[in-house]
Amino acid sequence: MKIVCLQENIKEALFILERISSKNQELPILNSILLKTENGLLKGIATDLEFGIEVEIPAKVEKQGEIVVPVKLLSQFIGNLPNIKIKLEEKDGVLTIDAENIKTTIPTLPKNEFPLIPKVKKEHSVHIQSGILKKALDQVVNSAAVSYSIPEIAGVLFRFNEDTAKIVATDSFRLSEKKLYQKNTYTTSEKHAFIIPLKTAVELGRIITHDDEMMELYTDKNQIVFILPHIHFISRLITGDYPNYEQIIPTSSKTKITIQKAEFISKIKLASVFASKINDIKIVVDAGKNEIHIHAAEQSKGQFQSTVVTDITGENGEAVFNYKYLLDGLMNIQEEEVVFEMNGAALPAIIKSKNDSYQYVVMPIKT
Amino acid sequence: MKIVCLQENIKEALFILERISSKNQELPILNSILLKTENGLLKGIATDLEFGIEVEIPAKVEKQGEIVVPVKLLSQFIGNLPNIKIKLEEKDGVLTIDAENIKTTIPTLPKNEFPLIPKVKKEHSVHIQSGILKKALDQVVNSAAVSYSIPEIAGVLFRFNEDTAKIVATDSFRLSEKKLYQKNTYTTSEKHAFIIPLKTAVELGRIITHDDEMMELYTDKNQIVFILPHIHFISRLITGDYPNYEQIIPTSSKTKITIQKAEFISKIKLASVFASKINDIKIVVDAGKNEIHIHAAEQSKGQFQSTVVTDITGENGEAVFNYKYLLDGLMNIQEEEVVFEMNGAALPAIIKSKNDSYQYVVMPIKT
Numbered sequence A, B: 001m002k003i004v005c006l007q008e009n010i011k012e013a014l015f016i017l018e019r020i021s022s023k024n025q026e027l028p029i030l031n032s033i034l035l036k037t038e039n040g041l042l043k044g045i046a047t048d049l050e051f052g053i054e055v056e057i058p059a060k061v062e063k064q065g066e067i068v069v070p071v072k073l074l075s076q077f078i079g080n081l082p083n084i085k086i087k088l089e090e091k092d093g094v095l096t097i098d099a100e101n102i103k104t105t106i107p108t109l110p111k112n113e114f115p116l117i118p119k120v121k122k123e124h125s126v127h128i129q130s131g132i133l134k135k136a137l138d139q140v141v142n143s144a145a146v147s148y149s150i151p152e153i154a155g156v157l158f159r160f161n162e163d164t165a166k167i168v169a170t171d172s173f174r175l176s177e178k179k180l181y182q183k184n185t186y187t188t189s190e191k192h193a194f195i196i197p198l199k200t201a202v203e204l205g206r207i208i209t210h211d212d213e214m215m216e217l218y219t220d221k222n223q224i225v226f227i228l229p230h231i232h233f234i235s236r237l238i239t240g241d242y243p244n245y246e247q248i249i250p251t252s253s254k255t256k257i258t259i260q261k262a263e264f265i266s267k268i269k270l271a272s273v274f275a276s277k278i279n280d281i282k283i284v285v286d287a288g289k290n291e292i293h294i295h296a297a298e299q300s301k302g303q304f305q306s307t308v309v310t311d312i313t314g315e316n317g318e319a320v321f322n323y324k325y326l327l328d329g330l331m332n333i334q335e336e337e338v339v340f341e342m343n344g345a346a347l348p349a350i351i352k353s354k355n356d357s358y359q360y361v362v363m364p365i366k367t
Helices: A005-018 A073-081 A129-143 A197-208 A260-271 A321-330 B005-019 B070-078 B131-145 B198-207 B261-272 B323-331
Strands: A002-006 A030-038 A041-047 A051-057 A060-063 A064-072 A087-092 A095-100 A104-109 A126-129 A154-160 A163-171 A172-181 A186-188 A192-197 A215-217 A225-226 A231-236 A255-260 A280-286 A289-300 A300-307 A311-314 A319-321 A337-343 A347-353 A358-362 B001-008 B034-038 B040-048 B051-057 B061-062 B066-070 B085-091 B094-099 B104-106 B124-129 B155-158 B164-170 B174-183 B186-188 B192-197 B214-219 B222-226 B231-236 B253-261 B280-286 B291-298 B302-309 B312-313 B319-324 B337-343 B347-353 B358-361
Touching: A002 A005, A002 A347, A005 A041, A005 A051, A005 A073, A005 A087, A005 A197, A060 A104, A064 A073, A073 A104, A073 B198, A095 A154, A126 A129, A129 A154, A129 A163, A129 A172, A129 A197, A129 A321, A154 A197, A154 B261, A163 B085, A163 B302, A172 A321, A186 B337, A192 A231, A231 A358, A231 B231, A255 A260, A260 A289, A260 A300, A260 A321, A280 A321, A280 B124, A289 B312, A311 B085, A319 A321, A321 A358, B005 B040, B005 B070, B005 B085, B005 B198, B034 B070, B034 B323, B051 B198, B066 B070, B070 B104, B085 B164, B131 B155, B131 B164, B131 B174, B131 B198, B131 B214, B131 B323, B155 B198, B155 B319, B174 B323, B192 B198, B222 B347, B253 B261, B261 B280, B261 B302, B261 B323, B261 B337, B280 B323, B319 B323, B319 B337, B323 B347, B323 B358
Parallel strands: none
Antiparallel strands: A002 A060, A002 A087, A030 A041, A030 A064, A041 A051, A051 A231, A087 A095, A095 A104, A104 B302, A126 A186, A126 A215, A154 A163, A154 A192, A163 A172, A172 A358, A215 A225, A225 A231, A255 A311, A255 A337, A280 A289, A280 A319, A289 A300, A300 B104, A337 A347, A347 A358, B001 B061, B001 B085, B034 B040, B034 B066, B040 B051, B051 B231, B085 B094, B094 B104, B124 B186, B124 B214, B155 B164, B155 B192, B164 B174, B174 B358, B214 B222, B222 B231, B253 B312, B253 B337, B280 B291, B280 B319, B291 B302, B337 B347, B347 B358
């Protein structure tokens, strides 16, 4: 193999490839990447067995070939070079890199040990704009379960119907649901649903760096491919049935509070200083006075109370919440004003914006 | 006690006090601060027993008094408030804080358990501009020993003579020496020397936030006070004799290299990727060609070689260095051009700038 490319181009690709490649010390081949020429192009391939990626790197191919090299070393070295032309040439198992007055040689690894990234059959296909998918992921990922005790919820559910798509995550204490309407946002061949692992969802959010690219994603029973210009990102799917979450979303509410998001966040953060180990803060609504009172107390710390005058309809009420869950929900909303719907001390509350198709359902802490 | 102050003023003081106060979980009284009124002023006092601080906080004192309160809680809470007027009032062992529509109560701790910060006798005194002291500390602290196996070098030596002051740190592998000339930089009553702990030196660098303040520092046998406007910072001194370091500083050099600092740093960083576990890189000087060659190699990583054409006088030579030590020394120099003096494979090299009173002595790795 012999290629010439610009430092900037290969650096960006190595940055993504390094993140995808495994940090597993017991399988050093997974800490490597496959660089191969294909149809006059250079491709970088990395996998950690749960997901894999293929990145096209603009380069001038002078001699076809493929090599396996340690990704961290290569990325550190090339990342520190200035943006100059660099030559990569493999001979007898050694990669030589020439860049102006710098010359390095790096031993390559056995090609046949590098794991193949499995092919995915195109059983279902969706086209969606990158910015829309990225925003939807950003709004739901912090609600997904981090532990694997219920494997289905350690992921993000995608459900595509003829006219609406729903993107959902929950850890059973709170739930995020984002709706997309087909018109102008996505096209799908037919109705279908799948669950991607949380790690895949987080990585996908990082891989999407431009908002205006048309993406295709297609699935078979066990796997999914996300196709961006120059990038193929392949992941396993979580098999199993997602919980029937819709039944727990309240369809009406007892108390409806409209409040400035920034002020609500700031008061919850202040209260959080006085919360106990279970992160509890209490919200008491005085509908008659249009006031909410935020309380927190812990014997060794002291007591906190703050009043916010705002717009309230419905009944008085109070409930105790994990302040971290409230903050997570509020952070997922981009508008300046939020709607906070409460249903007393035992039933779920909802955080949403007036004009968005996103809702965040949060269970009170039972006291 | 009853005082009124602006959030911004007390926030800044709490930020410093929190850093000084101990994180020792076994002595919770050290995680607290003493707030006391004195001559119509509010003072915040913190200590971790090795050093202590007194900070004046602009405030309107309505009722004299003193209280001990947990500093992290107070700092988190007040730090999150907007910049508004806040009222602090103590009654029956409880501190009440009022800030617009927010009210908190915090239990105070027993005053008599808070450790006294010892008084320092003014046996020797120096006046110095804050910016000069801060810059000198910045240039030497990364050379001090982090471990306490030789207690004297786990600190920074200050030696004030009639016409010159020297500020020195070493961990026995490298040594930083900064010279100040009395004219325009400091005034001292007489010749004296002392060693401040590394932790004190690092904290002092953080406490000095303005470059143009006149500071006084005075010492007795065991302690030192640094006096800044509104701040008294008190620390123990390290007793014992500082090693006689001057004898190891080479007085002449075999090879003298003048080189652009940025290029030298960049090439050393590239080489470091290929260094072995002992961080070794080799520098080979070809005086005839005005070239230095930087080498690094480790079997599993590969080999690196880079050439820099620069200005060289003296003999050819080569030596192996810990790249981290070279980078530390280069970072301590502010000028764009540095002088690197080598003395073969076994004797110390020196990094300095042409027009600065700072030198960094570094031992080669013996191979």
